[in-house]
Amino acid sequence: xxxxxxYAVARIRSKELTLLSGNFVDQLLSxxxxxxxxxxxxEKGWGTPEMTSEExxxxxxxxxxxxxxxxxxxxxxxxxxxxxxxxxxxxAAVKETCIAGEHPGIFAEDxxxxxxxxxxxxxxxEYTLLPERMQNLAQEAVEQLLHTRDGQLCDxxxxxxxxxxxxxxxxxxxxxxxxxxxxxxxxxxDIKTAVRAARTGKDRTFLERSLAPCxxxxxxxxxxxxxxxxxxxxxxxxxxxxxxxxxxxxxxxAAFEKWCDNLQIRAIKPQLYNPFGVxxxxxxxxxxxxxxxxxxxxxxxxxxxxxxxxxxxRVREMYV
Amino acid sequence: MSIANLGVFFALLGAVLAALFAGIxxxxxxxxxxxxxxxxxxxxxxxxxxxxxxxxxPGTQGIYGLLIAFITMTQIGVMGGDANISVYKGLxxxxxxxxxxxxxxxxxxxxxxxxxxxxxxxxxxxETFGKSMIFPAMVETYAILALLIDILAIFGVSxxxx
Numbered sequence: 001x002x003x004x005x006x007y008a009v010a011r012i013r014s015k016e017l018t019l020l021s022g023n024f025v026d027q028l029l030s031x032x033x034x035x036x037x038x039x040x041x042x043e044k045g046w047g048t049p050e051m052t053s054e055e056x057x058x059x060x061x062x063x064x065x066x067x068x069x070x071x072x073x074x075x076x077x078x079x080x081x082x083x084x085x086x087x088x089x090x091x092a093a094v095k096e097t098c099i100a101g102e103h104p105g106i107f108a109e110d111x112x113x114x115x116x117x118x119x120x121x122x123x124x125x126e127y128t129l130l131p132e133r134m135q136n137l138a139q140e141a142v143e144q145l146l147h148t149r150d151g152q153l154c155d156x157x158x159x160x161x162x163x164x165x166x167x168x169x170x171x172x173x174x175x176x177x178x179x180x181x182x183x184x185x186x187x188x189x190d191i192k193t194a195v196r197a198a199r200t201g202k203d204r205t206f207l208e209r210s211l212a213p214c215x216x217x218x219x220x221x222x223x224x225x226x227x228x229x230x231x232x233x234x235x236x237x238x239x240x241x242x243x244x245x246x247x248x249x250x251x252x253x254a255a256f257e258k259w260c261d262n263l264q265i266r267a268i269k270p271q272l273y274n275p276f277g278v279x280x281x282x283x284x285x286x287x288x289x290x291x292x293x294x295x296x297x298x299x300x301x302x303x304x305x306x307x308x309x310x311x312x313x314r315v316r317e318m319y320v
Numbered sequence: 321m322s323i324a325n326l327g328v329f330f331a332l333l334g335a336v337l338a339a340l341f342a343g344i345x346x347x348x349x350x351x352x353x354x355x356x357x358x359x360x361x362x363x364x365x366x367x368x369x370x371x372x373x374x375x376x377x378p379g380t381q382g383i384y385g386l387l388i389a390f391i392t393m394t395q396i397g398v399m400g401g402d403a404n405i406s407v408y409k410g411l412x413x414x415x416x417x418x419x420x421x422x423x424x425x426x427x428x429x430x431x432x433x434x435x436x437x438x439x440x441x442x443x444x445x446x447e448t449f450g451k452s453m454i455f456p457a458m459v460e461t462y463a464i465l466a467l468l469i470d471i472l473a474i475f476g477v478s479x480x481x482x
Binding site: 003006007008009010011013014015016017275276 | 352355356357358359360362363364433436437439440443444
């Protein structure tokens with residue numbers, strides 16, 4: 001199986017040479033303004049001087065997926081990265097169906113199902129057009145939103161299903177890196193939700209509808225902790241493999257977000273030395289998304305005249 | 321054909337299997353390394369000569385298998401001479417070919433894995449080409465040991481008067 005990806009991994013090893021390094025990020029941080037950052041990025045092959053930053057990000061994102069489509073015959077191995085977009089589109093389609101008016105630009109690309117198909121399924125109530133994992137969920141979400149008009153409840157249901165699907169898809173590949181990606185995605189989301197719920201005084205029902213099960217966290221204990229308050233969440237996390245998160249959570253939500261992203265990047269770093277299998281390809285996708293996120297943070301901070309020190313606190317670790 | 325005449329069959333079976341399995345191993349190994357080499361050359365054709373050498377390393381086992389088959393066939397008289405050898409001697413020739421039958425493909429495939437990893441190393445750091453050759457070359461040791469014991473055993477068996 002791993003021998004199917006030898007050519008692809010060799011190509012990726014070449015592509016890794018063009019990934020943004022920590023040194024390049026330092027250069028961006030030292031640039032005096034957003035314009036200078038964009039010039040540096042243009043020199044690195046990111047977009048052209050006429051393009052806006054968002055156009056550059058869209059182009060870089062598209063480049064990654066075009067490369068993967070060229071290298072990998074069966075793209076379903078990367079479903080774990082694309083399920084998020086499917087469920088986002090489902091949320092958007094549910095609201096588009098139940099709320100009057102048209103809202104252009106609400107759908108994400110790069111899902112495993114076309115947004116139009118989701119819309120058609122919801123409008124015609126032909127839920128069988130959707131994959132099996134989404135059929136009941138879509139029906140239930142539409143009914144809930146029509147009956148209760150509670151958009152948050154509908155979002156919670158879909159988000160929880162999305163997280164479970166991502167985790168299951170990761171596990172189903174049998175690839176450690178993808179399985180780990182699914183698990184860490186659920187863990188970071190569960191912790192974020194639990195903390196937010198504790199701070200806004202949400203009840204047990206909300207937490208039960210929002211937290212997705214995972215292997216390394218006990219959702220029951222996390223719910224109990226969230227109901228008790230922020231300190232109880234910290235105490236619980238101290239007893240889990242994610243004790244490092246406590247310090248970051250106490251700092252700020254942004255610090256915790258950064259910790260989550262860095263955790264993912266550290267988890268994929270061994271793939272730099274793995275010559276076989278889909279792991280290095282998956283790691284490359286995550287590394288590209290991470291560098292786009294990092295550059296977006298830097299450009300946005302430069303646009304808002306944040307100090308270099310303040311930006312440095314938000315910048316993610318790089319893969320290479 | 322009586323059992324007494326099966327000696328040449330067993331000896332030839334050993335020779336053919338040595339060439340067959342070592343050849344399969346090498347073909348697969350060179351193919352694996354070739355895929356990695358093609359991946360490197362797609363983005364940087366300048367590394368062609370370096371990765372080509374690494375690609376060829378798992379190919380030697382096929383040559384060793386051919387050599388063992390050739391020596392065995394000349395010794396048993398299949399390529400000219402008297403091919404009338406006893407069953408016992410035929411089985412001994414078969415046993416003499418076993419190291420290459422087993423070690424040949426196993427070492428070729430493992431050498432291919434090391435070659436693929438070394439190609440990745442050269443891709444990232446072309447200056448490490450010399451060092452990168454060492455890793456797959458270490459696997460070659462065991463193919464050479466198998467070749468050596470095969471040659472000694474074949475000539476040893478042919479010297480026996482049984």
